[in-house]
Each structure stands twice: as C-alpha cells, then as structure tokens.
Amino acid sequence: MAKLQPQEGTGAWRPAGPGDLQELAGRITALLDAFGRCGADPDGGYTRYLYSGAWQEAQCAVSREMDAAGLSVYYDEAGNLFGRLEGSSAEEGAVLTGSHIDTVRCGGLYDGAAGIAAAVAAIELLHRRCGQPRRTLEAVSLCEEEGSRFPLTFWGSGSIAGRYAPDAPPEAADRSGVTLAEAMKAAGFGPGTHRSARRTDIGAFVELHIEQGAVLEQERLDLGVVLGIVGQRRWTFTLRGEANHAGTTPMRLRRDALAGACEMILEAERQACAYGEAMVATAGSVSAAPGLSNxxxxQAVFTLDVRHPDAETLQSFCDELYGIFEGIAASRELEFAGEQWMNVLPAPMDARLCEAVEAAAKGLGLRSRRMYSGAGHDAQVFSGSFPAAMLFVPSSKGLSHSPEEYTSPEQLARGAAALCNVLYTLAYEEEEKEKGDSQHENVR
Structure with missing residues (x-):
C-alpha cells in the first residue's frame, strides 16, 4: 500500500493535504450519523444507558462500522467493543484509542461518540495508507463512563484496568431496582460470555474528546493537549439552627441555617477565585427545612464540588475552607457537619505522549495549547495502569451533556488528523526509522 509522504522539511508523517482532512471529516460525519440513529430521545438528544436497548443498538452500529473499516471485531465480558488491527510484533503492548458510547439522559451526539468515530477513521486511514503496523492498533467503544444508570462510573475502562471485575460486580441497582449484574446478563455479557475484560497487554491509550468547555473556541484554537485530569473532592454539608417565626424573631436573635449556608457558599466562591483560574468550587444543590416562606x-444542606489539577493545592484549599466554614458556623451558633463522599486524585497524562500530541499538532500546522481537563474521562482510569493521553477538540459555546453540543466536521477532522499522527508515531514510526537506518548503512 502507498505510504503517506513526510511533510516537506519536518520528516514527520502527516495527511498529505486538504483532501485528507475532507476525507476524515466525511468519514467521521458518516460514523456519527450511524451512531446517532441509536438512542434518539423524544425529549431531544440521545439517551443510551448502559446495557439498555438503545445502548445495544449503538454498540452493534459501532461493530458494523469497525468491520467495514477492515478491523477484527470482538467484545469483552463487560461489553466493551474493540476493532483490532493486528501488528507485526507481539513484543510491545497494543495502542488503544477510543472513548465511551453511553450517554447522560438527553445527551449530545459528540460526548464520547466523537472519540470512537475519530479512532475508527484514524486507524482505517493508517491501515489503507501505511499497511500493517508494528504495534497492534485497537479502536475501542467503551461500554460505560457516565454513571447515568447505575451509581458508579467508568465501568468500562475500570473493568479493563482492574478497578472492577465483571465476575464480582458492585452491588449497584438502577432506579427500577435492576442490578448491574442482572442488566449485564440480560444484555448478553458477564463472566464466560466473551473475552476477559482485564487487560495487561495495552501499551498506551490515546483519547480524543470534545473539550466540554469554551476555552479552545474563545481562543480560536484547534486542539487542546491535556496535561492531566483534575482531582475532585465532594461533600454534603449540614447546618442546624433554630426554626422560628419570620416576623417576630429579631435578626440579632436568629440561628438561621440557610443564611449560614449562603455565607459559606459565597466564601467558597471568594476563596476559589483567590486561588487562581485552575481552582473551581461549586455548590450545586441547596435545600432548607422546613422550607416555608414565613x-x-x-436546617440547611448543601453540596460542594471542588476541583484542581494539583493534589497538594487541592488538599490545602479544602483544609482552609473547612476551617472557614467551622468559623462561620460558630459565629452564627449553628451545628455544623460535613460528609466527604468523593476523593479522586488528579490524574496526570503521560509526558511522552503529551509531547507526541504537541508534535502532531505542530506538524499539521494546528493551533494548540496545553490545558487540564476539569471533567472526568476514561483516560484518568487508564493512566494508573499504562501511559495515557488526551487531545481535545473545540465545543461550540462550551456546551456539553446537552442536545445542543456541537463540534464541526472540520474541527473533528483536524483532531482526527492529529490522532493519526500520534498513532503513527506509536505504532509505525520506529519500524520506519529502522528501515531508514538500514538503507543508510547500505549506502555507506
């Protein structure tokens, strides 16, 4: 098969020109159209909960497209779907690329699915242009990431990385009382149904994803090089004061739990702003009792979500803020309690892979920047087991988890072209370099 020619003056492989970007844009659009026929919600957008009928239809659609791309298709016991392009050498681990097929309720077309489409299109192009890779390439449609049906997240990548085991699934049930194990079995998955989900033969994972934010669009950039995924802490705070008459109780005699909660929430906002742009703190839910206007x-209860890419900074901020909250409660004579129910450490991406993504962007003439992901992704789960990297493409208006989310075919194609470059570096380049060295020796 004909191989792509290096870009003049760089010595790096890249799509030959605008025609390749147009081809990638068309292929990804067709793939997303095929995936988008599955799970269309009457209320708008797409709803594909893990192991649901819509989810099964979507995985079947991905399977057909992987097969059409010339890949060997198989499932694992958790329901992850793979399209494999076998490499010539079994000495190094496979290079995995893709994202998740499940959605939130009434989600958009691009979250997760765009990464799967880009993976299939990229490997298909590489296979046609460059032949068999040295290292095995696999596109993956991960079965679950969002946590929309069951109270757990990253079931797909977690099963591959060993966080979960399909033969001993967590005791989790959906809103209808169906357990994870029951749903998995009903969909045709579980122990003994397909290949083992646990993988120890993966050498790298590269995930293309929509940014789910507005930074790239506002800065008119083509690509985000993700240095890491932020750590997260989540609490539920409860304040207890004294319910009393709204008209007859002087302000100075009140023990108003809701007023105390409001002061704490505003203080969390002030402190986060003082820590710099990378720190975010969100009070997403607030309730008061008895909940009457007069x-x-x-009592007041509120949640707090705090995120930052540096573990020490995150810890320091949370410790300081907790102390401030205790002071506010004491000054208002309120009982105060905090329950922490999430503590996820930051997940740095592999430095070498980040450099490969940057090199890919530069070689293609793409405008890129380094950034951190404020949302969780499968790459963070994989990063604890093998090298992982992410590249972001712009999200229109920063919208995500919404029927309105959108990334243009041209933006997706530029991201997929960069993904091609990274995959080529990982799976082909060393073999090409060895051939070049050998030819050089022969000339001598």
Whole structure:
C-alpha cells in the first residue's frame, strides 16, 4: 500500500493535504450519523444507558462500522467493543484509542461518540495508507463512563484496568431496582460470555474528546493537549439552627441555617477565585427545612464540588475552607457537619505522549495549547495502569451533556488528523526509522 509522504522539511508523517482532512471529516460525519440513529430521545438528544436497548443498538452500529473499516471485531465480558488491527510484533503492548458510547439522559451526539468515530477513521486511514503496523492498533467503544444508570462510573475502562471485575460486580441497582449484574446478563455479557475484560497487554491509550468547555473556541484554537485530569473532592454539608417565626424573631436573635449556608457558599466562591483560574468550587444543590416562606430555616444542606489539577493545592484549599466554614458556623451558633463522599486524585497524562500530541499538532500546522481537563474521562482510569493521553477538540459555546453540543466536521477532522499522527508515531514510526537506518548503512 502507498505510504503517506513526510511533510516537506519536518520528516514527520502527516495527511498529505486538504483532501485528507475532507476525507476524515466525511468519514467521521458518516460514523456519527450511524451512531446517532441509536438512542434518539423524544425529549431531544440521545439517551443510551448502559446495557439498555438503545445502548445495544449503538454498540452493534459501532461493530458494523469497525468491520467495514477492515478491523477484527470482538467484545469483552463487560461489553466493551474493540476493532483490532493486528501488528507485526507481539513484543510491545497494543495502542488503544477510543472513548465511551453511553450517554447522560438527553445527551449530545459528540460526548464520547466523537472519540470512537475519530479512532475508527484514524486507524482505517493508517491501515489503507501505511499497511500493517508494528504495534497492534485497537479502536475501542467503551461500554460505560457516565454513571447515568447505575451509581458508579467508568465501568468500562475500570473493568479493563482492574478497578472492577465483571465476575464480582458492585452491588449497584438502577432506579427500577435492576442490578448491574442482572442488566449485564440480560444484555448478553458477564463472566464466560466473551473475552476477559482485564487487560495487561495495552501499551498506551490515546483519547480524543470534545473539550466540554469554551476555552479552545474563545481562543480560536484547534486542539487542546491535556496535561492531566483534575482531582475532585465532594461533600454534603449540614447546618442546624433554630426554626422560628419570620416576623417576630429579631435578626440579632436568629440561628438561621440557610443564611449560614449562603455565607459559606459565597466564601467558597471568594476563596476559589483567590486561588487562581485552575481552582473551581461549586455548590450545586441547596435545600432548607422546613422550607416555608414565613419560617426561618432550622436546617440547611448543601453540596460542594471542588476541583484542581494539583493534589497538594487541592488538599490545602479544602483544609482552609473547612476551617472557614467551622468559623462561620460558630459565629452564627449553628451545628455544623460535613460528609466527604468523593476523593479522586488528579490524574496526570503521560509526558511522552503529551509531547507526541504537541508534535502532531505542530506538524499539521494546528493551533494548540496545553490545558487540564476539569471533567472526568476514561483516560484518568487508564493512566494508573499504562501511559495515557488526551487531545481535545473545540465545543461550540462550551456546551456539553446537552442536545445542543456541537463540534464541526472540520474541527473533528483536524483532531482526527492529529490522532493519526500520534498513532503513527506509536505504532509505525520506529519500524520506519529502522528501515531508514538500514538503507543508510547500505549506502555507506
């Protein structure tokens, strides 16, 4: 098969020109159209919960497209779907690329699915242009990431990395009382049904994903090089004061739990702003009891989500803020309690792979920047087991988890072209370099 020619003056492989970007844009659009026929929700967008009928239809659609791309298709016991392009050498681990097929309720077309489409299109192009790779390439449609049906996340990547085991699934049930194990079995998956989900033969994972934010669009950039995924801490805080009459209780005599919660929330915002742009703190849920317009709140409950890419900074911020909250509660004579129910450490991406992504962007003439992901992704799960990297493409208006999310075919094609370059570096380049060295020796 004909091989792509290096870009003049760089010595690096890249798509030959605008025609390749147009081809990638068309192929990815067709793939997303095929995936988008599955799980269309009457309320708008797409709903593909793990192991649901819509989810099964989507995985079948991905399977057909992988097969059409010339890949060997198989499932694992958890329901992850792979399209494999066998390499000539079994000495190094496979290079895995893709994302998740499940969605939130009424989600968009691009979250997760764009990464799968880009993976299939990239490997298909590489196979046609460059033949068999040295290292095995695999496109993956991960079965679950969002946690929309069951109270757990990253079931797909977690099963591959060993966080979960399909033969001993967590005791989790959906809103209808169906357990994870029951749903898995009903969909045709589980122990003994397909290949083992646990993998120890993966050498690298590269995930293309929409940014789910507005930074790239606002800065008119083509690509984000993800240095890491932020750590997260989540709490539920409960304040107890004294419910009393709203008209007869002087302000100075009140023990208003809701007012205390409001002061804490505003203080969390002030402190996060003082720590710099990388720190975010969000009070996403607030409730008060008894919840009457003419009664001072005797109890208030609110959640707090804090994220930052550096573990020490995250810890320091949370410790300081907790102390401030205790001071506010004491000054208002309120009982105060905090329950932490999430503590996820930051997940740095592999430095060498990040450099490969940057080199790919530069070789293609793409405008890129380094950035951190404020949202969780499968790459963070894989990063604890083998080298992982992410590249972001722009999201229109920063919208995501919404029927309105959108990334243009041209933006997706530029990201897929960069993905091609990275995959070529990982799976082909060393073999090509060895051939070049051998030819050089012969000339001598």
């Amino acid at each position: 009664v001072i709140a005797g």
